[in-house]
Amino acid sequence: MVARHGRETGREAFAMTAPDTILVSRDPYAPIVTEHDGRLLYRITIESGHASFYRDFPVDPDAVRVLRDDAERFYFLFAALHHPYQLSATHLSDAERERYFRTILFAGRDEVEAFMTELDRASNGAVANLLRIFTQADYRQLRAGRWFDMGAGTPAA
16 A cells, blocks of 8 residues: 555555666576666576576676677686686675676687686586587587687587
8 A cells, every 4th residue: 555645545546667678698597687777687596496586697798799609608607707706605706706707708719718617627527517408519629728619609409
């Protein structure tokens, strides 16, 4: 009940909001990039036990272009972010999250491969395994530190 001029009306007023505009979407369970009220947001859905939840992170137009145009880097970022957010004790600080975005989306291939290998080893293979599930990536090659041109840009059949 909403009070209007000191009286309850029996009706609630709801503000109409414009729906999000989806700018990047690759498959139903992968992250999306949306524009909402002028803000660009990267939304990742996390599966953890029986819980499913999502996290929104602000992104800039340059990041949106890479996520739209480079399927490998799109899926690398998904796999890299999923693991630390899946466990409640390992969420990333804003600075760490920025490092993930900056390195995976904008660094040279050698630096990205070294970074992904470091993350994968620290997760006991969970990063490579997520890519194996969502893409046609060659798991053995990923585990060996070769991330580009190994099928990670092609969604699983």
